[in-house]
Structures are given as C-alpha cells and as structure tokens.
Amino acid sequence: MSEVKTVENMVSITIDGTEYQAKEGEFILNAARANDIFVPAICYLTRCSPTLACRICLVEADGKQVYSCNTKVKEGMEVTIDTPNILEERRAIMEVYDVNHPLQCGVCDQSGECELQNYTLELGVDSQSYMIPDTKRESANWSSVLHYDPGLCIVCERCTTVCKDMIGDAAITTTKRGGADLDKAYKETMPKDAYSMWNKLQKSVIAPSNGTGETNCSDCGECIAVCPVGALVSRDFVYSSNAWDLKRIPAVAAHTSDGAQVYYEVKPTSIEDRTEKIYRVTNEWSFVSLDGSARFAYDFQNTIASKDEAAFTAAIEAFKKADTVRFNAMVTNEEAMMLQTLKEKMGVKLYNPEVRAFQKFLNHYEAASGNSLWSTDTDAIMKNSDFVISIGSALRNDSPAMKYAYNNVQKMNKGSGLYFHPVGDTLIPTFGKNIETFNHKVGLEEAALYLVLGLFADKEKLPSDVKEYIESFIKSSTKTIKEKEVKTVKEMVLNEETGEEEEVSKKVTEMVEKEITVITNGLVDLLGGDASKFDATFEKMMKKKESFSMMLGEDLYYHDKAENIAKLVALIEATCDIDVVMTPPKSNALGVALICDLDDAQSGYTVGYNENGDFKLSALGTGDLDMPAMNQQEGTLCNIGKRVLPTNAAIEYNGYELNDLMKELIGAPELTIDWTETLPTQRGFKAVAFDSLTNSFDNDGTDNRGYRLETSNVETELPEVEKCDEGAVLEGEIAYRCNPARQFNDFTEKSHQIFETFSLYVSTEKAESLGEKVEIVFENGSITLDVVADEKMIGDIVKVPDFRAAEGVYDLFGGSRYQTVTLRKV
Ligand code: SF4
Ligand code: SF4
Ligand code: FES
Numbered sequence: 001m002s003e004v005k006t007v008e009n010m011v012s013i014t015i016d017g018t019e020y021q022a023k024e025g026e027f028i029l030n031a032a033r034a035n036d037i038f039v040p041a042i043c044y045l046t047r048c049s050p051t052l053a054c055r056i057c058l059v060e061a062d063g064k065q066v067y068s069c070n071t072k073v074k075e076g077m078e079v080t081i082d083t084p085n086i087l088e089e090r091r092a093i094m095e096v097y098d099v100n101h102p103l104q105c106g107v108c109d110q111s112g113e114c115e116l117q118n119y120t121l122e123l124g125v126d127s128q129s130y131m132i133p134d135t136k137r138e139s140a141n142w143s144s145v146l147h148y149d150p151g152l153c154i155v156c157e158r159c160t161t162v163c164k165d166m167i168g169d170a171a172i173t174t175t176k177r178g179g180a181d182l183d184k185a186y187k188e189t190m191p192k193d194a195y196s197m198w199n200k201l202q203k204s205v206i207a208p209s210n211g212t213g214e215t216n217c218s219d220c221g222e223c224i225a226v227c228p229v230g231a232l233v234s235r236d237f238v239y240s241s242n243a244w245d246l247k248r249i250p251a252v253a254a255h256t257s258d259g260a261q262v263y264y265e266v267k268p269t270s271i272e273d274r275t276e277k278i279y280r281v282t283n284e285w286s287f288v289s290l291d292g293s294a295r296f297a298y299d300f301q302n303t304i305a306s307k308d309e310a311a312f313t314a315a316i317e318a319f320k321k322a323d324t325v326r327f328n329a330m331v332t333n334e335e336a337m338m339l340q341t342l343k344e345k346m347g348v349k350l351y352n353p354e355v356r357a358f359q360k361f362l363n364h365y366e367a368a369s370g371n372s373l374w375s376t377d378t379d380a381i382m383k384n385s386d387f388v389i390s391i392g393s394a395l396r397n398d399s400p401a402m403k404y405a406y407n408n409v410q411k412m413n414k415g416s417g418l419y420f421h422p423v424g425d426t427l428i429p430t431f432g433k434n435i436e437t438f439n440h441k442v443g444l445e446e447a448a449l450y451l452v453l454g455l456f457a458d459k460e461k462l463p464s465d466v467k468e469y470i471e472s473f474i475k476s477s478t479k480t481i482k483e484k485e486v487k488t489v490k491e492m493v494l495n496e497e498t499g500e501e502e503e504v505s506k507k508v509t510e511m512v513e514k515e516i517t518v519i520t521n522g523l524v525d526l527l528g529g530d531a532s533k534f535d536a537t538f539e540k541m542m543k544k545k546e547s548f549s550m551m552l553g554e555d556l557y558y559h560d561k562a563e564n565i566a567k568l569v570a571l572i573e574a575t576c577d578i579d580v581v582m583t584p585p586k587s588n589a590l591g592v593a594l595i596c597d598l599d600d601a602q603s604g605y606t607v608g609y610n611e612n613g614d615f616k617l618s619a620l621g622t623g624d625l626d627m628p629a630m631n632q633q634e635g636t637l638c639n640i641g642k643r644v645l646p647t648n649a650a651i652e653y654n655g656y657e658l659n660d661l662m663k664e665l666i667g668a669p670e671l672t673i674d675w676t677e678t679l680p681t682q683r684g685f686k687a688v689a690f691d692s693l694t695n696s697f698d699n700d701g702t703d704n705r706g707y708r709l710e711t712s713n714v715e716t717e718l719p720e721v722e723k724c725d726e727g728a729v730l731e732g733e734i735a736y737r738c739n740p741a742r743q744f745n746d747f748t749e750k751s752h753q754i755f756e757t758f759s760l761y762v763s764t765e766k767a768e769s770l771g772e773k774v775e776i777v778f779e780n781g782s783i784t785l786d787v788v789a790d791e792k793m794i795g796d797i798v799k800v801p802d803f804r805a806a807e808g809v810y811d812l813f814g815g816s817r818y819q820t821v822t823l824r825k826v
Contacts, residue, residue, distance in 0.1 A: 011075040028068035028079055029057055034700035039081055040090060040122065042115060042228055043156040044069035046286045046701060047382065047408065048165035053157040053200070055193040056093050056119070058086045085191075092194035094125045096201065097154050100134040108152065110230035112243040116154060130186065132202065135179045142172075142208055142215045144755050145234055145296060146224065150177075153231035155204045159223035166289050168407030168431050170209060171217035177205040206231075216791070218741045220400070221295040225285040234280065234296070236753055241267060241279045248282070250695050252637050252647040252705075253294030254330065254630035255744040257584035258378075258401035259639020261288045261697070261705060264298060264631060264650035278631065278650055287701045291400030292742035297751035301651040302619050304626040312656050315607075315625040316664050318615030323604025324349040326611045328805065329586040330619075330745055332635030333644065333685070334675035336588070336595040338662045339609075343597060345666045351602035353810040354586050359593035361557040362582075364566035369573055370716035372684060373709065376549055376579035377641040378405040385549040386413040387541070389578070391420045391448045393553020394738050396427055396792065397799075399583040401640055402551050407431040409549075416541035420448040420527065421555075422818070423736060424763075424794025434541045436534070439795060440527040442734055442818045445556055446724040449568040451523040455538065456548065456576035461718075466571070469723055473522035478515050485512045526726070548578040554585040558817040560728055567719035574718055584640060586744060587630075591638035594683040594709075609658075610746065611805050617658070620746055628653040629747060634673050634690065636706060644685060645706040646693040684709035735776055735821040737813045738799040740790070745803050758807070760785040761799040773826040776800060778812045778819055784826055798823065 009024040015037055022031035030046065032039045042054035050070035057068040060080040068079075097116055105111045137150035157174060164170040179202040186195055208215045224232045246265040253260040262283050266276045278298045283290050319325075325339055325348050343350050366372050378401045381388060388409045395403045409415035410432025417435040419428050424439045440448065453462070454470040462470075486509050492501045520531035550572065556565050572578055584590040592598075606613040609627070616623030619630070632653035636644050659675075662668035669675065676693075679685035686707055694704045740756035748754050760774060767789035775784045776798070783800065793799070797818075802809040813819050 011073055011077075013073050013075075013077045013079060015079045016081055022073045024073070026073050028059060028061060028066070028071050028073055028077075030700070031073050032068065032079075032081075034698075036699055037081070039068050040119060041069055042119065042154075043158060043161075045158055045161055045165075045226060047412070048161045049412065051157045051161055053155065053197070054093065055197045056090050058089055058193065060086065089191040089193045091123050091125060092129070092191045093197055094119055094123045095129055096194055096198040098125060098128060099130050099132060099198075101154075102151050107239065108230040109233045109238060110152075110227075110243070114230065115228035130190070130198070132182060133180045135177060137177070137205060140213065141235060142213070143217065143219050145219050145221055145236070145292075145753055146215060147233050147235045147238055148206065149231050149233075150205045151231075152229050153206060154229055155201050155206070156228060157206075158226040158228065159206060159232055162222050162226050162285075162289070163217070165411040166404055166408055167218065167220055167222055168403060168427065169215075169217040169220075170430065171215040172206055172223060173209040174204045175207040177203055179203055218396070219292045219296070220290060221292060222285065222289050225283060225290070225295070234753075236296075237280050246279055247276075249648050249650040251631070251650060252639070252645045253281075253290060254587060254637075254647070255293040255297055255748050256291065256400060257329075257587060257589055257638075257640050258291070258294070258399065259637055259641065259643060259645050260290050260294050260401070262290065262294055266650055276651060284697055287697045287703070289400075289404050293744055293748045293754065294400075296753035297742065297748040298631060299752055300620075300747035300750045301629045301632050302621045302626055302653065302655070304621060304653070304655040306654055307656055308625065311625040312660070315615065315617065315656075315661055318605075318607050318624070319346075319348075319661065319665055321605050322348050322607045322615075324351050324599070324602040324606040325609060326351045326602050326606050326613050327609035328352060328354045328611055328745070329584075329589040329592055330610055330630060330747065331588060331592065332630075332633055332637060332647070332672070333588065333591040333595060333679055334635040334672050335658050336592045337675045337679055338658055338668065340596045341666055341668075342662065349599040349602060350596050351606075352592060352596070352598050355589045355592045355596075356598045356600065357557040357562070357815065358554070358585055358589050359596075359598055361562050361566055362593055364563045365569060365582075368567040368716070368719035369570035370714035371570075371573070372712045373642055374552075374580045374582045375573065376581050378402060378581060379641060379703065380579075381405045381549045381551075381581065382408045382412070384413075385409050385547045385579075386415045387417070387545045387548045388415060389418040389420075389452060389548070389550040391452075391550065391552055392445055392555035392559075393551060393583055394421060394423055394425070394736070394799075395419070395551075395553075396425055397738050397741050398553050398585075399640065400741075402553070402581075402583055406551065410435065414544075416545060418452075420445070422734075422795075423738075423797050423799070426792045426794060436529070436537060436541065438527040438529050442730040442797070443560070443728040444527060444724070444726070445559055446561055446565060446568060447523055447526050447726070449565065449572065450724055451521070451527060452550065452572055452578070453568070453576065454521065454523060456578055457572070458575055461575040462571075463718055463720075466721060470523075473526075475520050475522060477518050477520070479518045480513055480515055482511050483514050484509050548576070550578050550580050552580060552582045554583060555817050557585065558813075558815060560816065561722070561725055564722045564725075567721045570716075570719050571721055581640065584638070588637045590640075590642075591636070591644075594638065594685070595680060612808065620750060626655040628655070628657055633657075636676055636679075636690070636693070638709065641703070642684075642709045642711065643703070643706050644679070644693075644709060646690060646695055681710075684711060686710070730818055730820055732820045733823055734797045735778075735800045735813075735819050736797050737802050737809060737817045739801045739803050740788075740799075743801060743803040746805055749803055757786065757788065758801055758804050759788040761788050761790045761793065761801070763793040763795055764789045764791055766793075766796055766798065770798075770823065771825050775824040775826050777822040777824060780814070781808075781812050783807060783809070783812060
C-alpha cells in the first residue's frame with residue numbers, strides 16, 4: 001500500500017549562475033525557496049493560486065522577464081534574480097506601496113513584523129517619486145474577531161486568496177474603492193509593472209463577499225495571519241502588544257486532531273503583574289492553516305496559585321478505591337501512558353467514550369487490511385490528489401484539516417469530489433464545479449462505500465459475491481427520446497434560366513423518436529442522488545484524474561455496522577487505487593487509541609479527568625483536584641498525519657500534575673516528559689527522549705515536527721464483507737452529535753474569543769418550525785437547548801453539541817452519533 005502518489009521528477013536549473021535541483025512543474029519562486037534562495041515576493045502564498053497582485057517577484061528566466069510565482073521551472077532554465085530593469089521595477093513598486101501609507105508605524109499592530117517595512121528597507125526606498133490624492137477609507141469590524149483597516153491595506157489579496165483556496169469560505173473579496181485616477185503621465189514615465197500594480201491598487205479595497213459588511217465565515221483568522229501589514233488584525237489584539245515584546249512558544253493546537261503547528265505568543269500581563277499570559281497565537285502560515293479554535297481558543301489555562309495538599313491526598317485515596325478512570329482525548333501521550341500503566345498495575349477500568357469507538361474501528365480495520373493505520377494524510381492529499389471522497393464526516397465541523405484539504409484539491413489540483421453525508425451543507429458544493437453531494441439517509445454509509453467500490457474497483461480483484469452484489473444495483477432500461485436528425489430530401493424547383501423544373505437535394509432537420517438503453521445505478525438512487533444523470537456527471541468528474549483519496553470520519557466509528565464498514569474500507573484499499581485518511585475524533589484520540597486498553601463501560605467508583613466522576617481531576621479549575629491545561633503541559637500528541645508531535649508549556653502552572661499522583665500510586669519517573677521514551681514501540685512509537693524531538697518545517701514545507709509513527713503492513717486475504725443493511729436506516733426526527741465549527745471541548749468554551757453557544761444547531765427552515773427553545777428527548781434522558789439557525793445547514797436533522805463534558809451528551813447518544821429523538825417546544 002502506498003501513500004498518495006507523488007510524482008516528483010527533478011530538473012536542473014541555474015539561479016544566478018549556480019546549479020540547483022528543482023521539482024518538475026514547480027514555480028521558480030518555490031524552487032528558489034526550497035534551495036534557501038531569497039526572491040522578493042509579497043502576494044504569493046504557497047499552497048494557493050498566484051494572483052499577480054504585487055509583481056515584485058519579477059526575475060529573468062532564459063532572457064525573459066517573468067513573475068517567479070507563476071512561471072514553472074524547466075530543465076536547464078537559467079534564472080537571474082536581479083537585473084537593472086527588475087531592480088528599477090521593484091523599487092518603483094515599493095515606492096507605490098508607500099504612497100499615502102499612513103505614518104502610524106509607532107502604534108501599528110504589525111510594526112516590527114511588517115513586510116511593507118521590511119521590503120521598504122530591503123529595497124532601499126529612501127525617497128518618493130509618486131503621488132496621488134488619498135481617499136478616505138473607514139475601518140470596520142467584519143466579525144467577532146476580524147478588524148479591517150483599509151487605510152493600511154496594500155491589496156495584496158493574500159487574505160482573499162487564502163480564504164478561497166485554502167479555507168474554502170471565500171468570505172472576502174476585492175471590491176471597488178473609488179480612488180483617484182493615476183496621472184496619465186506616469187504611464188509613460190514609470191516602470192510598467194509598477195504602473196499596472198498601482199492602477200489596480202488605487203481602485204481596490206477588500207470587503208466581505210456577501211455584501212452585508214459582515215463575513216459570516218468560520219472565523220478561522222487565517223486572513224489575519226497572512227496579512228503582510230497591519231490591515232487585518234484580530235479585534236482582541238488591536239493595540240495590545242508590540243510584536244517584539246512577545247516570546248514565542250512552539251506548540252501543537254490542542255483542540256482538534258489536526259495537530260496544527262502553533263506558537264503561543266506570551267509576555268507579562270502588566271508592569272505590576274509579571275505573570276505571563278498568551279496574547280495571541282501565530283503559525284507558520286506558508287505550511288499550516290489554523291481553524292478558529294487553534295487560533296483563538298488559547299486562554300484556557302488553569303490559573304491555580306498553589307498546591308492543595310489536602311486535595312492531593314484525597315485524590316490518592318480516590319484512585320486507590322477507583323473502579324474506573326473516565327477521561328477524554330484532551331490528554332498527552334505521556335498522560336495516556338500513565339493511565340495505561342495505572343490500569344496494568346492497579347486494575348482500574350479506563351473509560352473514554354470519545355475514543356473507544358475509534359479504537360475499535362482501528363482494530364477492525366487492522367484485522368481486515370493488515371495495516372495498522374491509514375495510508376495517507378491531508379498534506380499529501382493537498383499536494384497530489386485530484387479526486388477526493390468524503391464519507392461519514394460533517395466536514396465543516398469535524399476536522400478543519402479535512403475541510404481545507406477537500407477544498408484545496410478542488411481549487412489547486414482542478415479536482416473532483418464526492419461528498420456523502422446525511423446533513424446537507426451549502427458550503428461544500430461551492431468548493432468546486434465537480435463536486436457531487438449525496439445527502440443520504442442516516443445509516444446508509446455502507447451503501448456509499450459500495451458505490452465507491454462499484455465506481456473505482458478493479459473488478460478482477462473483487463470477490464465474486466461482492467461483484468455480483470454491486471452489479472445487482474445496475475439496471476438497464478429503454479427510454480424513448482426525441483433527437484434531431486438531418487435528412488436529405490429531393491424536390492423539384494424551377495430553373496429560371498432554362499424555364500424547366502429540376503430535381504435538387506436539400507438538407508432538412510427533423511425531430512425523430514429513438515429508443516435508447518439507459519444504465520442506472522440503484523446505489524445512486526438509494527443514496528439520494530439522481531441515477532439518470534450520475535453516469536454522465538461521473539464521466540466528466542473523472543476526466544484527467546489520476547490520484548484518488550478518501551476521507552473517513554467519526555460517523556463511521558459510531559455506526560452499528562462499524563466492523564463491516566472497516567472491512568469495506570480495507571476492501572476499497574485492496575481493490576481500488578484510492579488512499580485513505582481517517583479523522584481521529586478530537587485532540588489526541590489517536591494517541592489514546594494506540595496507548596490505552598479502553599473499556600466499553602464504566603462501573604463503580606469513578607475518578608473523572610476533565611470528565612464527570614465521583615472524584616474529579618480538572619484542568620478547568622472546577623474539580624476536586626486541579627490539573628494543568630494543555631497549554632501548561634510539555635508532552636506529545638498524535639495527529640491525523642500519524643505524527644508524534646512535541647508541545648510545550650506556554651503558561652506557568654503551580655499545582656499538582658498527573659505524574660505527581662502517579663509517583664505516589666505506581667512509582668512514576670521524575671518528570672511527565674520522562675514517559676516520552678517509554679511510549680509503546682509495538683504501536684509505532686519510537687523510544688526517543690522528549691528533548692531530542694525536532695519542531696520545525698523546511699523551506700520547501702517538509703514537516704519535521706516530532707516523528708512519524710511506524711506503521712505495520714501485513715499481507716492479508718481480502719475481507720469477507722456483508723451486504724449493505726438497508727434496514728438500518730433511521731427515520732423520523734433525528735439528532736446528530738456535532739459541534740459548531742469552533743467549539744470542541746470545555747476548553748474552547750472557556751476561551752474568551754470563542755462565541756458559539758451550547759445550543760441546538762438547525763437549518764434556517766427548521767429553526768422557524770422549532771421556535772426558540774426545545775427539549776430533545778432521547779431514550780435514556782433529555783436535554784433542553786436554545787435553538788440556533790445555521791444558515792449553511794440544509795434539512796431536518798438537528799445538531800446537538802458535545803463540547804461540554806458535564807452535560808453528558810455522549811451518554812445520551814450511547815454508541816451512535818445519530819439518534820431518533822422527540823423534539824418538544826419549550
Ligand atoms: S487586508 Fe492585508 S492581506 Fe488583505 S489585501 Fe489588504 S494587505 Fe493584503
Ligand atoms: S476568518 Fe477565515 S473564513 Fe473568515 S474571512 Fe478570514 S480567512 Fe476567511
Ligand atoms: S509574488 Fe509574484 S506577483 Fe506577487
């Protein structure tokens with residue numbers, strides 16, 4: 001089994017007379033960067049399309065002046081970075097950018113890390129040759145987190161590009177500014193690229209694309225991250241700190257399993273209070289894109305002042321009498337290892353409903369496929385895949401990394417996509433022209449996998465019963481259609497010269513009836529698609545497609561037929577040319593699944609770790625003994641990319657840690673990070689000390705953070721799969737366990753810049769019928785929630801969030817992510 005195919009033929013090029021190797025098809029700019037060579041560039045974003053907004057990346061390639069961000073390398077190409085003409089253009093471009101740019105660097109939030117400042121100095125702009133009357137431009141708040149100052153904006157379009165090509169929201173765009181016209185004389189006198197750039201700059205400004213003045217987007221803040229100047233900033237960060245005062249702590253975004261790289265940026269709270277606090281989160285935005293929880297949910301630390309010895313003693317007693325330790329995915333690998341060791345030494349049950357279903361699914365998958373883990377990751381998909389299938393995941397809510405990859409494939413790789421999910425979503429189809437969505441009934445995920453097998457499998461490799469079953473859905477019928485037919489008819493016409501009638505041939509078009517054979521796939525109908533059109537649509541989607549990938553989500557792990565689904569996934573991998581990635585549900589679900597022997601249920605006296613229990617350890621500061629939050633911990637986390645990533649403590653913690661309890665209970669080592677090299681090698685971990693883990697990217701984007709888990713692949717027979725259980729379909733009023741896009745757990749809710757409430761999320765139509773508040777009645781209990789309309793949702797299914805552990809939503813849903821419920825207006 002291979003990763004998504006990487007075709008990386010190398011070519012030789014010379015840059016300023018020195019020979020370098022570059023990936024075939026790579027832009028000159030990226031090739032230069034990969035070889036550690038600097039070419040000035042402002043508007044280009046790696047992983048997004050070139051916009052040619054800045055034109056400063058001019059170079060000479062084989063004697064011709066080109067933009068290095070959109071010109072591909074060729075074998076033997078000779079590149080010169082600076083020529084006298086290019087230097088003149090670049091200097092003029094920078095002068096233009098500086099025309100009327102407000103002189104407020106002293107108070108600007110970007111000062112010290114501003115690319116306008118940097119390039120102005122780099123290109124030696126010490127005088128100004130151009131001028132134009134300025135236009136008044138008003139600052140605006142676009143959302144709860146976004147602040148835009150058009151006076152500072154250089155219209156580089158990085159923000160609009162990242163939002164469209166990476167995030168997929170396309171929530172902002174360029175719009176008319178109504179600036180003064182350039183003096184005509186400049187056209188003749190100034191360098192031509194600088195003139196064109198200025199002409200556009202003078203006419204444009206950025207605005208929410210829906211025309212309302214508000215973005216209504218996922219509030220990821222990625223536009224803020226990529227803005228080279230102080231035009232787009234977080235409302236919270238405005239005037240709060242100078243960049244150079246902040247200390248950067250490299251860490252891993254804690255709330256999702258994306259494992260995105262982040263820097264917590266810290267400094268003392270005030271002159272009087274020297275306790276450090278996090279002022280903002282930044283990222284290596286060329287290689288990593290964050291979601292709203294990673295960027296804004298950072299202030300969830302436990303600010304306990306000292307060690308509570310009495311509580312510590314009580315905790316030891318609680319553990320001694322515990323039958324169960326209940327915890328969730330918000331733990332490091334080291335903590336998971338402590339709990340596993342506790343189980344081995346003291347015989348407690350480990351109960352973790354967030355992870356258990358995923359762990360079982362992985363076990364089924366390994367037994368069926370011989371592979372210990374899935375075959376690809378989201379980075380590889382973005383680089384190489386041009387056809388992506390998503391099954392079992394509410395892409396907009398579950399995994400930002402999956403959503404970004406799904407979108408990026410459409411935008412950058414001219415991709416196609418199939419999206420299967422019971423909850424309709426208006427955003428997904430906007431990612432690209434070749435996306436077919438199936439809003440199928442709850443329970444039909446097996447049918448989706450059978451459809452994939454039918455469409456992509458090498459039929460020679462399929463077991464005969466599976467082949468027959470798939471073929472049983474293919475129906476052939478005849479249909480009468482009307483078609484244009486060109487006929488030749490003869491008629492007699494009078495020849496005016498001779499006065500005699502002559503026979504002439506003439507072509508006429510007639511509508512004729514015709515019988516044709518129509519092949520339809522019953523699985524398409526079963527999944528809510530239009531079988532009469534699907535064949536033609538699919539043929540179009542498949543044009544020039546070479547690299548296929550499939551994203552699987554949490555719905556599948558909690559499915560009644562999860563074992564059969566895991567086998568179907570294994571069969572797809574064995575018979576189709578499709579690589580697979582699975583979303584670990586929440587934070588460190590993969591690490592916990594690999595390290596801990598989890599139990600199916602809890603019983604007896606329970607110690608809860610950030611979960612309900614008879615005795616509660618809590619990093620939220622709401623339990624019987626305080627624990628450090630993830631931004632106060634050193635340790636490692638596993639992510640969707642199958643990497644073991646080091647994270648560091650950004651904020652001081654003064655209380656006890658889990659390791660302190662373990663020292664008393666089972667004789668643990670001195671420090672939490674002493675556990676890092678004891679992580680189980682038989683599950684793919686390496687015996688590497690925490691302090692030797694690397695934490696960086698190469699200039700070409702190669703991820704060197706931590707290490708990749710070793711995976712094992714054993715030859716196995718094809719799994720025996722069951723037919724799709726059409727009877728398993730849920731009917732009636734259905735609730736889906738699903739969070740709003742920026743909420744994942746109690747810690748996101750605690751953060752002051754995350755505003756989504758613990759409510760029932762429904763489509764606009766459904767909201768009208770439900771009113772303001774409803775009681776959602778399950779078989780084993782009920783919960784009452786305010787109703788919130790999510791404009792991007794379609795259909796009747798309602799979303800119940802699970803991000804507040806104390807609400808016990810996992811217990812209400814039991815072993816499934818969907819449940820039939822009764823909705824009672826309150
Ligand atoms: S807001 Fe920033 S990123 Fe967006 S166009 Fe203006 S300068 Fe560029
Ligand atoms: S916050 Fe994210 S989704 Fe919203 S406009 Fe910025 S990049 Fe787009
Ligand atoms: S970086 Fe190439 S045109 Fe801006």
